[in-house]
Amino acid sequence: MSATIRPPRILLLIILAQFLGTASWFAGNAVLPSLRLLWELPVASLAQITNAVQLGFITGALLFALLSLSDRFRPSRLFFACALLSAMVNAATALWIDSLNSLILMRFIAGFLLAGIYPVGMKLAATWFPEGLGRALGYLVGSLALGTAAPHLFASFESANWQQVMLAVAAVNLLSGFIILWGVGEGPNQLKPAPVRLKQIGALQRHPKLRASAAGYFGHMWELYAIWAIAPLWITAWTEKHQYTLNVSLASFAIIAVGALGCALGGVWSQRVGSARVASNMLGVSAICCLLSPIMFELGAVVIALFWFIWGFAIVADSPQFSALSAQNAPPEAVGTALALINAIGFTLTLIAIQLSVSLIGTLPVAWIPLILLPGPILGLLAMRPLVRNQAKV
Numbered sequence: 001m002s003a004t005i006r007p008p009r010i011l012l013l014i015i016l017a018q019f020l021g022t023a024s025w026f027a028g029n030a031v032l033p034s035l036r037l038l039w040e041l042p043v044a045s046l047a048q049i050t051n052a053v054q055l056g057f058i059t060g061a062l063l064f065a066l067l068s069l070s071d072r073f074r075p076s077r078l079f080f081a082c083a084l085l086s087a088m089v090n091a092a093t094a095l096w097i098d099s100l101n102s103l104i105l106m107r108f109i110a111g112f113l114l115a116g117i118y119p120v121g122m123k124l125a126a127t128w129f130p131e132g133l134g135r136a137l138g139y140l141v142g143s144l145a146l147g148t149a150a151p152h153l154f155a156s157f158e159s160a161n162w163q164q165v166m167l168a169v170a171a172v173n174l175l176s177g178f179i180i181l182w183g184v185g186e187g188p189n190q191l192k193p194a195p196v197r198l199k200q201i202g203a204l205q206r207h208p209k210l211r212a213s214a215a216g217y218f219g220h221m222w223e224l225y226a227i228w229a230i231a232p233l234w235i236t237a238w239t240e241k242h243q244y245t246l247n248v249s250l251a252s253f254a255i256i257a258v259g260a261l262g263c264a265l266g267g268v269w270s271q272r273v274g275s276a277r278v279a280s281n282m283l284g285v286s287a288i289c290c291l292l293s294p295i296m297f298e299l300g301a302v303v304i305a306l307f308w309f310i311w312g313f314a315i316v317a318d319s320p321q322f323s324a325l326s327a328q329n330a331p332p333e334a335v336g337t338a339l340a341l342i343n344a345i346g347f348t349l350t351l352i353a354i355q356l357s358v359s360l361i362g363t364l365p366v367a368w369i370p371l372i373l374l375p376g377p378i379l380g381l382l383a384m385r386p387l388v389r390n391q392a393k394v
Contacts (some may be wrong), residue, residue: 013183014125015143021079021117021176022147024086025053026256027093027169028107029229030151030249031162035103038162043233045100047358050229051351052104056111058347064115065340075124076185082116083177087170089113094166117176118144119343124180127187137320138267142260145316148228149256156250204330204338212387213276213325214342219380220283220318221346223290223373226353227315230361230369231255231308237366238297238304255312262317275321275328276387282321283384285314287377290370297367325387349376 028049035041064070070078093106122140129136150172154165204210232252239246262282270278289311296307323339330338353376357369364372 010128010184010187011125011139013179014121014128015139017079017176017179017184018118018121018140018143019147019150019176020172020179021083021086021121022114022144023150023169023172024090024110024114024117025144025148026050026228027090027110027151027166028053028103029232030155030252031165033232033248034155034162035100039100041100043361044358046229046233047355048100048104049107050225050354052107053111053114054225054347054350054354056108057114058111058344058351059108060112060115061119061347062340062344064119069116070120070123074186075120075127076180078116079120079124080177080181082113082120083173083180086110086113086117087174087177090166090170090173094163094170121180124184124186127189128184129187135267135271137323138263138265138270138317141316141320141323142263142267145259145263146257149253149259152232152249152253152256156247156253204341207329207331209329209387210326210331210338212383212385213322213329214338214345215383216279216283216318216380216387217322217326217342217346218349219376219378219383220279220286220322222349222353222376222380223286223370224315224319225350226357226373227290227311227370228256229354230357230366233361234293234297234366234369235308241297242300244301251308255308258309258312259316262313262315263320266317267320270321270324275324276384279318279321279325280381280384280388282314282318283377283380286311286318287374287381289314290374290377293370294365294367297365 029046032041032046032049036043036045089106089109093103093110097103097106122137125136125140151165151169154160154168155162160168232248235246235248235251235255238244239248266278266282289307292307296304299307326339326342327335353373356372360369360372
């Protein structure tokens with residue numbers, strides 16, 4: 001594909017738009033410490049806020065897939081519409097919300113709209129970059145990690161209150177929509193629709209490679225969002241134990257944001273060693289970090305910084321490779337069904353893992369909570385063994 005057909009700026013603009021559009025994902029988590037003080041909320045509100053977004057995304061993703069909305073409408077316009085609505089929802093949250101129940105509702109709507117931003121942005125990228133799936137997905141999921149981390153960065157400024165954080169998220173959501181609408185549009189590679197057909201679900205289990213990649217992804221998802229949710233609590237507890245002054249919001253931003261580097265480098269490595277090996281290695285590193293969490297909690301600042309850098313890097317670096325493997329190993333006539341089903345199950349597992357993790361806080365020290373999540377990566381690693389032995393570059 002020539003440079004005149006695919007301008008060099010396109011990939012950068014898509015990455016930027018995905019970053020700004022997905023900033024809504026953990027916006028509620030970023031402002032929750034302030035709201036817990038202001039509204040006297042319990043620790044359990046962390047699970048309620050986080051799972052509202054996850055449930056909204058699951059609902060939206062399934063509905064968008066079943067109705068084939070990104071095939072019925074131009075993806076760039078669908079992305080813009082969802083980004084615009086997301087901006088309105090987050091602005092309304094800042095200006096009018098005054099209770100936990102209303103916040104939960106708004107976070108559900110925000111999650112629903114993310115289904116028209118993150119997956120649709122990835123489809124737009126595929127119309128511009130049909131080759132090198134593992135590497136392209138690495139960049140795009142990396143932008144999701146940055147977007148997820150962004151509200152923590154906004155909240156790290158001492159002068160910013162929770163309303164200003166939500167308004168900042170609304171502003172960048174709106175900007176993301178204009179970037180896609182005016183700067184990107186649809187690429188020259190016209191994709192054939194990948195319809196979702198419920199009658200295909202039963203047949204998917206007959207594909208062992210797909211089962212292996214899906215099981216690895218499920219193990220990864222069991223851990224990922226739960227760790228992202230409790231990381232601020234882990235860091236807060238560590239600072240209190242060691243009497244160390246630290247900007248927890250800024251640290252939380254760094255932990256999640258470094259995952260963008262992991263995704264990007266993992267995408268590059270996948271071109272050399274294959275997606276299966278990259279996904280398996282990163283899942284193994286993340287499992288080791290879960291296991292070491294109670295020990296690391298007793299150590300000093302330099303070790304803790306290195307530990308969380310490694311964990312933040314690895315915990316999401318496998319995500320784009322699992323997506324690439326599932327797309328590769330699904331039967332061609334059922335790719336849409338397979339991806340929709342796998343994503344739905346994966347995000348449903350995050351609901352359970354987050355609820356379980358948060359409910360155990362107070363019963364167990366927060367540094368021990370990752371041990372509850374450890375079975376996910378371990379089972380995922382075991383499931384991935386056939387793919388690692390027989391891998392092929394994606």
